[in-house]
Amino acid sequence: MNGLILAVKIVILILFLLISFAYTMWAERRLLGLFQLRWGPNRVGRAGLLQPLADALKMLFKEDLLPGQADPVVFRLAPVISVFAALGVDAVIPFGAPAHLAGRTIPLDVANPPAGLLVAFGLSSLGIYGLVLAGWASQNKYSLLGGIRSAAQIISYELAMGVSALGVLMLAGSANLTRIVEAQARHGWFWWKEPLPLAVFFLTAVAESNRTPFDLPEAESELVGGYHTEYSGIRFAMFFIAEYVNMITVSALTVTLFFGGWLGPAFLPPVIWFLLKIGIFIFLFVWMRATLPRLKYDRLMHLGWQVLLPLSFVWALGTAAVVALR
Amino acid sequence: MSGWLIPEGVLLAGLAAVLLVAGGGWGRLASWLAGLALLASAAAALLLPGGEHPVLAGAFLPDRLSGVIDGLAVLAGLAALLLGPGAGAVPEAPALVLTAVLGAEVLGAAGSLLTVFVGLELLSFPLYVLVALGRSRTNLEAGVKYLLMGTVASGLFLFGMALIYRQIGSFTFLRLAGESAQPWVEVGLGLVFGGLLFKLAIVPFHMWAPDVYEGAPTPVTAFMALATKAGALAALIRVLSFGFYPGAALWSPLLAYLAALSILTGNLLALVQRDLKRLVGWSAVAAGGYLLVGLAAHSVLGDEAGLYFLAAYGLGAIGFLTVAGVAAGEPDRGPTRQALRGLAYRRPGMALAFGLAALSLAGIPFTGGFLGKVYLLQAAVAAGQPGLAVAVALGAAVGLLAYLRPLEQVFRRDAAAVVPHPAPGPALVLAVTAVLTLALGVWPGPVVHWLGQAARFYWLH
Amino acid sequence: MSTGAVTLVAALLFAVGLAGVLVRRNPLVMFMAAEMMWNAAALVLVAASRHWGREGGQAAAFLVIAAAAAEVGIGLALIVATYQHRHRLDADVLKRLRG
């Protein structure tokens, strides 16, 4: 029975992620169109709703190129790692309050390890390997530079991200994501207690998913796509799957840590609340992409190491003092 | 008072200050600060009355043994600072030296395997960097080699430690002492010994020593000769002697064999070396063997002897290398015997210091090295290991030749090599090592007395 | 999983690491193999910690990880510097120092 429940949950989660990836992409293109006073994809299906499907099919039937000098194994491994890491994180994020079904309590997450936040961070860190290895295995100067840049950027911002989450851990007294949400049910959502960490967390989250204004690794204008220059077909698409799933994931994490996860007034089911909140953050992602220019590399690193990291450190210390002395 | 780990604390505070000063690029000020911190640490170790109670739940045992080790480590650190580590002279060098000394001090006061591990790594990490600091190919190679071998050795140590913990549920020597002999603990101890013997450069864990000693900048080699050995010896004394772990005595025969092997191998291979640093590297292998003689005796006397010999050996090696370094002139060139040609006529003072150091290393009477060997022989004979004593004697005979060949060059009259005047730092190091070497050899009474008390103390725990 | 089984796995890891150090010639790979030995130890520590119901082993494992990180920092720096010097990584090339 447990196995069946698990299987159902896994299938639902993966389907959800794949579908929402597709429609996040669609939504982004449509929104960008609106921001830029144009239409965006609106021909395939009603309002372009079938556009993602068309894109996917196109990608599937493209030729799969392998550059002559490339390391064939690593070259093929890299996108797998990216997608795997992106999908993996979502296993530990609770999507809603435990459901009661036929006398059983079913937690709405695939897995609930005691230190779920650490697992989430750990799995998401794996994603770097995908980018770096892609860059390295392509044997292309742009790709290599893109891969290395992405590694430097992601690990730099990961540090600030980790520190910004410290305050939440202190307040919740647990690294378990369900507990953190429950704690917010008791003490109120954490965003108003931890506004600065929230800002840092979200910013670093944007950087982690290589999104504008932190999309240096891809930087079409200078790196011709960066780490995925040499990729084609579905392998090329996989990096996009990873990017968009990451967007969803980090939005979910932000919501879980700072905005009470699935919590919300009872007139809507918790899962819907959760999805709504995620939607808001995805909108923010798109908004930022439409509005902000790309940072220069040195500015980016400076921001990560010398602004975000110390700021969140100081804030974490303050939180520590408050929590310990209360 | 040192029960509160004041020497270590002082060093840590000094380290912080030095690091910040070095970060600003004020290398000279960093050096002075580091020297000050070292002196303060030694003063705290030797002048403040020993706390002699376990600290932090037995993780530290600040007693007189730790005082001895603190003193020796500080000596090595001061020598390194005065000799000016690293040809490139990065401002961080003093901080690295300080960290390594801190590691040795932690080892000296270690009360648990975990503390030993921390001390070991604190000692090793800066050394990996210091060895490579000259940034020449040789330096870097030596650094990488040391790093690789050191990592493996630490791996052995760690796995042994983990096995012991798995069996008895604790890291502290106090707990280990209470256990009865168990096979898994024995296996763990074996691995732990492996890791520690590596630092002592005992055959078959000696492969790194000649290469690293040769490849490191001379001041760093000098530092290693005393400081790493001090740290490793302290740790081994704690593991072997402090705990009275019943199984530890079983290791004595094996240690005795390794000691004999190291002594003979080290001395024989020292004999054929042209490069003086490499010579010291092999002699370090032999010296590790000598130290192991004391440990294999598994007695108070043996531990005292080990400490005494260590002091004598370290001073000798520092003096020897200092002269070699000055004589070689360019920091990157390995000092060979030829660089010393005619030193006795060009720079009689340096020649005197070199002679004392070489004779002490060879174990000639009225130098510290001689009495160190007598001490060790006493321990071996008293422990009923005359065979080991004979190995010590034979090794000394071979080793003599090794040191004699450079010494011959010093007195050669046919052609004198150009040797620059030593800078104030090296000159001071030479003066101090020469005086201490002589003092240890001529008037050892007080030191012997003091060591006896130090060693007896922790055996009585 | 029982402590014994974990220890067995750790012992295997340890052996693999040791073999890697002894057999491979690329310093980077050798270094990774040596780190594997460390991690084997950390694994045993964590398992033993659970076995005894004491947190000491876990703390020790943490310490090991921290030390390993520091070591990797130094190790990579050295290996990269060597690499820049000779553009090839091979322990057989590290022959300037006989040994």
Place this chain on the structure above:
Amino acid sequence: MTQSYVALLVYLVVALALAVVLSFASQWLGPRHPGAVKALPYESGIVPEAPVGYFSVRFYRVAMFFLVFDVAVVALYPWATALRHLGLPGLLRGLGFLVVVVLAFAYAWKRGGFRWD
């Protein structure tokens, strides 16, 4: 608890399988017209001359900073989680640890480790 990890493992295996299958889809479905020029690295149309070289040592620096500081931060997680039970002594000990971390950070900053241009 073990159940959680088993579930996680199963999920990860599924995710991995999905990723692997997906990645080979184009290879099976797509056309194949290999060519010498196609196999060249793409450099905006210019024929590549030198092979891929080296990149700035700055990137290694970032890697090492990350390594050291990230482990330090991870070490803070258990402390942060348990902080409400530790009280003032726990706070002080954690601060002691932080002092060292901050010291290292300050040193790296002062020494110009974070100068990126």
Place this chain on the structure above:
Amino acid sequence: MGMASGIWVLLGIWLLGAVALAAVPPARARTWSLAVSGAALLVVLLLAAAPPVRGSLPWIPAWGAALSVSTGGATLPLLLLTGLLLPLVIIFSPSGAGRLYYFWILVAGFAAAGLFTTRDLLLFYGFFEAVLLPGYFLLAGWGGPGAPAAARRFLVMNLTGSFLMLVGVVELGLAQAAVLGHPAFGFRALEHTRLGGAAGAWTLAAFTLAFAVKAPLWPLHGWMPDAYREAPPPVTALFAGLLSKAGLYGFLVVVLPFLGRALAPVAPWFLAGASVSLVWGALTALRRTDAKLVATYASLSHMGMMALGLFSLTPAGMAGATLLMLAHGLAVGGVFLILGVLEQATGGERTLGRVGGLAVRAPAFGFWFLFFALAVLGLPGLAGFAGEYLVVQGLVERAWPAAAVAVAVMVLAAWYMLRLFQGLMQGPREQPPGVPAGLGAGRGRLWALAAGGAVLLLLGVWPAGVTARAGPALVRAVRYQLPGTVALARVPAAPAAEGGVRR
């Protein structure tokens, strides 16, 4: 400290004299060294005039080791030898020698004086090795073309023996640790040692090895010919006259008193070894044509003679050997010094048959050469004779075959010594080209030789000056180990026998 201050002063003179050379201008080094050795000789003579003294300073209390010194027993004769020989060596030293040369000479004086006065085994060991260093450096630095190799062989052979002996030293020092609660290295304490069985045997072996190499005795003399030949003549004199005695002195004051119990059963083997030394040396001396080598092997032979005296384990043998050490040291030292002068004069040529007739050109040197050669072979009326007589007497008491060998070799000795004299001094007159007409020897050198000769003469007519004083003390020292020797001496083993010793 008290009455022992004379000894401290003596040691101080040597050591400070050597160190002070650093401040002496190079041109004055020789004069300064002569003054130092003269002052030392003066102190030795004063000590000889006074009754035996003994003193002790704390050194390493935890080990039962102290800076103990005394002038009793065999010390004084050997101290006299040191005092007399060193000025001679300095006077005969080459004029071009620098400060470093004299430094090592004075250090040799210090080490020898320390070795002969100390009464602590650890300190004894220290000086025993310290004696080697000046020998090594003098040989390596100022010797002939083959000197560095010879010097290395000298040092390594000797130190290998010494290092093994160090194990024996420690074994002895710890022998009574169980009783005393700490090690003890003082001679007084060691007399009571009861090391038997395997430990005793191999301790004895270790000491024997070291002392026999140092003396040297057959078959451990491998380093000797090269070293003696390659060293500058004054240094050879130092080796043959002084350093070689250190080995025998070791047998006398360490092996017999502390390991006599282990030695007694195997003493015949030791006698046999010494006899071989005696015969081998003599026969080889007869066959060599290099003048220096003849003297060298003669020396080896005489070392065997002295060893025979010691291993006879009789009072007469021990006293005779002591006297012989002094006499032979002076005499053979003189021979080598004069050989040096001749060598200088002939431009390095010293092959018998290619030089000759030197007595005509330098009658004074010819005379003194004959005198010292006769002293070496033990002409009645000179000190050597009394010594050899006593040795033979002791051998007759214990092992008459050895006595017969000794007497026979004494005849051989006459033969090779005269052969040497004739070959150099008489013989054909024609000289190899380039040999200067006269011998550039100063008047001072002749006076110095005369002084040495006077001492040999004095002791020849008054051997009791040495034997009466040293004998009883030597016998007393072995009373716990070799009761048989005491019985032979027919002197009560009471403190009264050493009545002259003061604290």
